[in-house]
Amino acid sequence: MFFGKLLPKEGNFFELFNQHAEQIVKAAHAFSQLVAHYSDPLLRDKYNQEVDHAERAADRITHEVNRLLHTTFITPIDREQIHSLINTMDDVADLIQDSAETMALYDVRHMTDEISRLTDLSVKCCERLKHAISLLKDVNEPKTAEAAVKTCEEIDRLESDADRVMRSAMSKLFREEPEVREVIKLKAIYELLETITDKCEDVANLIEGIVLENS
Template sequence: MLFGKLLPREGNFFDLFNQHADHTVEAAKAFAALVANYSNPELRAKYNEAVDKAEHAADRVTHEVNRVLHTTFITPIDREQIHALINTMDDVADLLQDSAETMALYDVQTMTEEITRLTDLSLKCCERVRDAVRLLPKLADPATTEAALKTCEEIDQLEGDADRVMRMAMSKLFRTPDMDVRELIKLKAIYELLEKITDVCEDVANIIEGIILENS
């Protein structure tokens, strides 16, 4: 009995998930501001730095979750689900940082309508992930479970929208007769990164749906 009382229990996983989701939304908003102000070098640098700062904060939360996971005997949800959820969420933050860095490294000069649309969809996906994560501690309530599943469905729909924008963007790139090859390569890489953000948000939604099904 004493042994059981001494074992670390629960941890603060849900709080940490919320913190990570908040940092990811911060990164997504900073990236959206970067795209919106791309023609201004000073603002571009400011928002690029903001993306980095938010990603680093999210990364610290990921490390903390993994640390707590190794020192906690009884967890509120399955250990593998905790590990998968936080690391997949962290992939989203990483991709936002990668997108900003790639724009700088490739010296992209102008934003296209497709980049703006994909950025908007990425931000919306990150916000929906945050909304779904916030519902995880309350899955005993059927209404909360329904709301969480609906939010996951919205993420799936947003990913589908991003996929369609991506296909149209690629078609436009390769059908433009006077498109500079170097510019084509740059834009293709950016489009793929931005669409990947929504893909990984969908992966997060799928993990959350699995948690819901096992714990509701």
């Protein structure tokens, strides 16, 4: 079958997708720890570095996938699907790093409940994304295809939850925060965190398209 075709010896696209998803989850967990230990400067720096390391590793995998696209004659799924999937996944890792960097650049002094809730939803989205990616290599099997679509639907629901948290956070921020600079800082952080879940949903939509085309 189409999914069973052998790939060149230099690499397997599905394995590279899995490796990238692993780095996304590592970055998300490190960011979650950064938020949880934000009051400790040493731990904050430690987890910032872990986010950076995971993002750089994800970048290297993205470059490898794009390199393979130029040297591989037969690909397991459509080339455009591979290109869109790996680059959208890389956007997720970039946004996690951007969130950590923005907190440092804006000198955010404390975490809010809304940041913690959005972070938790982002982590869950990334974990479900990793699971969906792991199913792609066997998506020609009906049960696996069904499981992949179900996982993508879970990501959609998490993204909707993040939307609701975001709207509530913005309402509270503009009603209750008297300091204009804090409003600007927190608004930027909330928007970045919500965009992580948006981008995970974009990946889920790509996965659903691959499933529909190849199952």
